[in-house]
Amino acid sequence: MNIPSSTPVRRRFLASPVTLAVLIGILLGMFSERIYRSTIERRRTPATPVASSDSAKVFQDRVSDPEQPEVLLPLLHTNLFVRQSVIADFVKRKDPRIISPLILLAWAGTVELAPKLTDEEIKSLEAMTGQKFGDAWDEWAEWWWSQEAPPAHPGFAFLQASLLSAIDPTFGAILHPQTRTKFRRDEIIWGGVRFDAIPSLINPAVASATSAEATAYSDDEPVFGVAFDGQARAYPLRILDWHEMVNDALGEQRFFIAYCVLCGSAVAYDSYIDGVGRFIFSTSGLLRRSNKLMYDRQTMSLWSALEGRPILGPLASANPDWRLRRLPIVRTTWGEWKRVHPKTTVLSMETGYRREYTPGQPYGEYFASPNTMFPVGRRSAALKTKDWIYGLWLDGKPKAYPLKAFENTPVLVDEVAGRKVLLLGRAERLEVRAYETDGREFVWNSGTKTLQERQTKRNWRLEEEGLLGPDGEKFQRLPGHLAYWFGWYAAFDKTEVYQRP
DSSP states (O other): OOOOOOOOOHHHHOOOOHHHHHHHHHHHHHTTTHHHHHHHHHHHSOOOOOOHHHHHHHHHTTTTSSSSGGGGGGGOOSSSHHHHHHHHHHHTTTTTHOOOOOHHHHHHHTTTTTTTOHHHHHHHHHHHHHOOOOOHHHHHHHHHHHOOOOOOTTHHHHHHHHHTTTTTTHHHHHHTTTTTOOGGGGGGEEEESOOOOOOOEOOEEEEETSSSSGGGGTTTSEEEEEEEEEEEEEEEHHHHHHEEEEEEETTTTEEEEEEEETEEEEEESSSETTTTTEEEEEEEEEETTEEEEEEEEOOOOEETTTTEEEEEEEHHHHTOOOOEEOOEEEEEHHHHHHOOOOTTTEEOOOOOOOOOTTTTTHHHHHHSSOOOSSSSOOTTSSSTTEEEEEEEEEETTTEEEEEEGGGOEEEEEEEETEHHHHHHHHEGGGEEEEEEEESOOEEEEESSSEEEEEOOEEEEEETTTEEOTTTSOOOEEEEEEEEEHHHHHHOTTTTTTTTOO
């Protein structure tokens, strides 16, 4: 099987005619393109310092109309007087739209993309907000993102795209100011890697469960399992830690798995979007609410990996309410998966990339920590930050099931969006499956493939795609998945939380 080559980012980015057409359309539609480009060039070539009086004149010329996008661009000037003049003007007008740019600059100072905030600038931020977080940009961000902020200043998108383009030019294209979004741009942040630096896998090599290659996996190590059209496949966590995105197919089902290390979720999606076509997804290197933003290679739109909807880009502009179709996936152990599916295949370590595919690498410390790595504006104290939950999203209604609910019983009966749900779980393996039923109750001898109706004593067979009754009945499997509580709540703040009756 051919393994995709690691084509250089810029070359692969420009290789698709569709992608090129989209970007040309964006660039032609940008009425102030020259300002945007010249700003980027100024960032690459240090400006010559000017006297304070000259700086003030330059600033006054720029702010004749405070609603123009270019008003914020002097914040990138290497002369701090110019930057502080912009800030002072917003503070004088009591315009809170300077808060997001200041927090962005505070972050930029930590990664040496801009001078660090001065004491005077921090005091301006404190005066505008009534908060005191010093130069801790992450604390500022977490507080500000939890507030109902006013619509961003038109210049914020310019500022954000200009700064991130200094890390990778592709970020500047994806975050281009002309790209519309109904979501807050200031919540989109850099995740610490360049665009596409975490390589996705496309039609990866696999091995049979009985092959010598598969013996490299221990029976107790975690895998994510899917089954379609009578075929089963396992994706070891140790490989997903390094690649995060797998575009694959089983039988007639083409799908991809989006694994977000930070929020602990592996979500399986159909690769096809109704009325649009099939897509290949990869990792952008950007985050929103400590959840990875993936992108599709066809239009370069950014998508939330946990929500399965476009956040920014051509598809978000066309229909921000698009949702990818979720598919069933389960986390379990390799030993348990191959016991239930002896003919399964498993992802090969021969991925075409040199990585240290050792369990726990490279995020072992993060998994062991109770804290998040990046700021999250929406939090809930209903559960601990990194408590494991099993999430269902049915007919637009989210519900979270704490894994602790399965510790005393492996069977839960519930209702979500008016639909009867049966959940089977093994908390010690983080293993949960959900099925839609008619409300009848079952008894399950955990570890077997048989369930028994509590009233009739009839036996049902447990399969990945559904529960099969003795008379040909079938209860369909539901597409749920695991996540850390903070990640699920940040994506679905209207979620219900299961409470045992």
